[in-house]
Amino acid sequence: MRAIEIRKPGGPEVLALTTRQQPVPKQSELLIKVFAAGINRPDCLQRQGAYPPPPGASDIPGLEVAGEVSAVGAAVKRFKPGDRVCALVAGGGYAEFCCVDETNALPALGSLTMTEAAAIPETFFTVWHNVFQRGALKQGETFLVHGGTSGIGTTAIQLAKAFGARVLATAGSEAKCAAMRDLGADLAIDYRQSDFVEAVKQATDGKGADLILDMVGGDYINRNYQAAAIEGRIVQIAFLRGRKAEVDFSLLMMKRLTHTGSTLRARDIAFKARIADELRQHVWPLLNERQVLPVMDSIFPMDQASAAHQRMEDGDHIGKIVLDMT
Structure with a gap:
């Protein structure tokens, strides 16, 4: 063959x-x-x-x-x-x-x-496990996905919307933000133009995101803690910006966050x-x-x-x- x-x-x-x-x-x-x-x-x-x-x-x-x-x-x-x-x-x-x-x-x-x-298969298996099984996304919750125009991101937006979540997504251009809105994202954040932490807080009246799916890593880890809601969950599936970061773990404690991750x-x-x-x-x-x-x-x-x-x-x-x- x-x-x-x-x-x-x-x-x-x-x-x-x-x-x-x-x-x-x-x-x-x-x-x-x-x-x-x-x-x-x-x-x-x-x-x-x-x-x-x-x-x-x-x-x-x-x-x-x-x-x-x-x-x-x-x-x-x-x-x-x-x-x-x-x-x-x-x-x-x-x-x-x-x-x-x-x-x-x-x-x-x-x-x-x-x-x-x-x-x-790869994207749907990954999203189902990390968003719905490990991340336990529920109807009515606010979900933030980084890399919203990747294969994982486009799948996560659609499935989260289909099961009743409010979806926020980040990408690096207005064209990509438009694509995310077309898929059903309630808010598309151009991370080159806006601070996604502030955008998430503004969109949620200061509450933050209940679940964050992150494939970026690096400095996003600390910023995810800032963007997460009290009792929020962060699921790590990749490290495009690096697997090491300086993180303020007091936020993990004060917000009672859960930070987990997986490989498939x-x-x-x-x-x-x-x-x-x-x-x-x-x-x-x-x-x-x-x-x-x-x-x-x-x-x-x-x-x-x-x-x-x-x-x-x-x-x-x-x-x-x-x-x-x-």
């Missing part, structure tokens, strides 16, 4: 089209003929040598795919050859075939294109299966009716994976970047 490999740690140019042995599904696995694969920042980190695949995972990058079931293991019960699926994988997505445990796959709804379906790739199959089950129950009906959708920035052919990574790293994208593997 054709696949994209990382020749050595480095920039987007180190991605290369190669030929690999087609994988064979284990007892509970599906072999997916991949039609499309999502691009995510962890892929870029892996390419740079900063985020190695977990033990047992393929060294081929790619954490989410959509395609058609080509073969199944002997113990598979949920899917059959020919079914359209999308799946969260621990690696191996940038290839013509990929294996995944059947519990980590979901139906690729007929209302979605394959490129749309491939843009769903290294979690076990059963953990991801529980997220998949909740997504099927609560989110798949919204996707089927196209009330919530992945926001598509751009689609690159498989042999232009380097250009897709460059698009990601330039930071100008709004929504998801996807490889067309056909």
Whole structure:
């Protein structure tokens, strides 16, 4: 099969089209003929040598795919050859075939294109776990998401609105703020023009945000504490501005804040299966009716994976970047 490999740690140019042995599904696995694969920042980190695949995972990058079931293991019960699926994988997505445990796959709804379906798993699994499971967002609460035009951000805005939250979001230009408002954000904050802490306080009559989803880190950590409400929760999922910061922890105590975080790739199959089950129950009906959708920035052919990574790293994208593997 054709696949994209990382020749050595480095920039987007180190991605290369190669030929690999087609994988064979284990007892509970599906072999997916991949039609499309999502691009995510962890892929870029892996390419740079900063985020190695977990033990047992393929060294081929790619954490989410959509395609058609080509073969199944002997113990598979949920899917059959020919079914359209999308799946969260621990690696191996940038290839013509990929294996995944059947519990980590979901139906690729007929209302979605394959490129749309491939843009769903990584972001929707991440948002569901961190915003609704770990962050415990409730109807009527105020939710602040940083990086509101990323794949994670555009998904978080839509899902938080769909479940009745008030949504505040940050981005770095008026065009991106307009895109966030179009997705349903109640307040779009251009962090280059405004202090998001003051903007959040003003928008909430001084109360602050009940839940903050942060992928920025660095100096945002201290500012998130300032922007959070009493008993507020902050969920950390990345550190684009750095993983170290000087923080006034007295705010953590005085406001009785909860600051937590998570990674998804290294979690076990059963953990991801529980997220998949909740997504099927609560989110798949919204996707089927196209009330919530992945926001598509751009689609690159498989042999232009380097250009897709460059698009990601330039930071100008709004929504998801996807490889067309056909």
